[in-house]
Amino acid sequence: MKIAIIGGGASGMITAFLLDRQGHDITVYERQPRLGGHIRTLNKNIHAATDCPELLEAGVLEFPVAFTNFLQLMQLLEVPLEPVEVGSGIFFQDGRHFLSPGMIERNFQGLKKWQEVLHIESLYARSLGLWLRTHLTAQSSLKGQSLSVYLTPETPQTTWVKLLTMYSYSMPYETIANFPADLAIPALRRYVFERWVRIKGGVYSYIEKILARLRGEVILNTEITAIRRSNHAVQIQGRIASSQSFDRQFDRVVFATPPDQVLQLLIDPRPEEVRRFQAWQPNYATTVLHRDRQLYAPYGIQQGSEFDFFQTNTGWGYNAYLDRLCGVTSPQAYSLAFNLQDAIAPESIIHVQSHHTPFYT
Numbered sequence: 001m002k003i004a005i006i007g008g009g010a011s012g013m014i015t016a017f018l019l020d021r022q023g024h025d026i027t028v029y030e031r032q033p034r035l036g037g038h039i040r041t042l043n044k045n046i047h048a049a050t051d052c053p054e055l056l057e058a059g060v061l062e063f064p065v066a067f068t069n070f071l072q073l074m075q076l077l078e079v080p081l082e083p084v085e086v087g088s089g090i091f092f093q094d095g096r097h098f099l100s101p102g103m104i105e106r107n108f109q110g111l112k113k114w115q116e117v118l119h120i121e122s123l124y125a126r127s128l129g130l131w132l133r134t135h136l137t138a139q140s141s142l143k144g145q146s147l148s149v150y151l152t153p154e155t156p157q158t159t160w161v162k163l164l165t166m167y168s169y170s171m172p173y174e175t176i177a178n179f180p181a182d183l184a185i186p187a188l189r190r191y192v193f194e195r196w197v198r199i200k201g202g203v204y205s206y207i208e209k210i211l212a213r214l215r216g217e218v219i220l221n222t223e224i225t226a227i228r229r230s231n232h233a234v235q236i237q238g239r240i241a242s243s244q245s246f247d248r249q250f251d252r253v254v255f256a257t258p259p260d261q262v263l264q265l266l267i268d269p270r271p272e273e274v275r276r277f278q279a280w281q282p283n284y285a286t287t288v289l290h291r292d293r294q295l296y297a298p299y300g301i302q303q304g305s306e307f308d309f310f311q312t313n314t315g316w317g318y319n320a321y322l323d324r325l326c327g328v329t330s331p332q333a334y335s336l337a338f339n340l341q342d343a344i345a346p347e348s349i350i351h352v353q354s355h356h357t358p359f360y361t
Helices: 010-021 068-077 101-107 110-126 128-136 156-169 173-178 181-191 205-213 259-265 271-277
Strands: 002-006 025-029 081-084 088-091 097-099 196-199 217-219 222-229 234-240 244-250 252-255 281-290 307-312 315-321 335-338 349-359
Touching: 002 010, 002 244, 010 025, 010 205, 010 252, 068 205, 088 156, 156 173, 156 181, 156 307, 156 315, 173 315, 222 259, 234 252, 252 259, 259 271, 259 349
Parallel strands: 002 025, 002 252, 025 217, 088 307
Antiparallel strands: 081 196, 088 097, 222 234, 234 244, 281 335, 281 349, 307 315, 315 335
């Protein structure tokens, strides 16, 4: 079959690869001048205005080993993976903080180290009731519930769970109370305490592996203007580079776009498609690659971790220490921040990246 795929991000390119392996004639249309979607690897599919020689991630960072299908795909593509130790810290604006054991080990010695260990152990003990409540609740009971049902009142324990959800879905912290419980809680059950791996050579390298094997066509800078379907075919109209128009026929179309875009493209949506997609709204997130270490100074932290959450005047954000996640061997510390733009010195910024994601509610 002739199949069009709308969107050249991770889902679109993986779909293209798998369908191509089955012998289908594949065409991928991507609106941007580059592939990868939320995969943004510095010095591969993005480039910074400031000089930086490293392969750093401004989007997708790491993968839990529970993603078994993804790991099988990486094996098929011969993409090298490497285990990575992940840690976490929570830094409140009033000076309170909680550090994971690995982060304590890297930053403290002697009595101060044991004080920090007892501090985090007390948080773990106080979290037992919350852990049992979220882990023993049946999946069917979560349907139609928001996280606020399980994560009130606001305590360090509930804040931590909400922050992990914020990190996972790139949603503003103030929206997490209304986040669907049947989406967040099963994911947290499965992934929070998992082992993690990184892709050696940058996350975008697996898109490069797909491109090297793909027999189909990939067209960038494409604006799709209309998609019409009949009983026998799909008609797709659009423009390439804002000038060259096309009108092509396919047997099938795959949408690998944020859900809020589907009805904008379909000329003839069916009632069940309208019901499924009309409520979706976009969420726009911004990540910042930077060299700034001043976020940690008030807390006496020399080396950050992969999941560090900071409370600032503008709310909660996260900072991911990239040196371990990206295999950086130089002494320079690099980080990726979300919702912390105002706390980062402008001269330390390497690259600012915008992302269009689903708004979950």
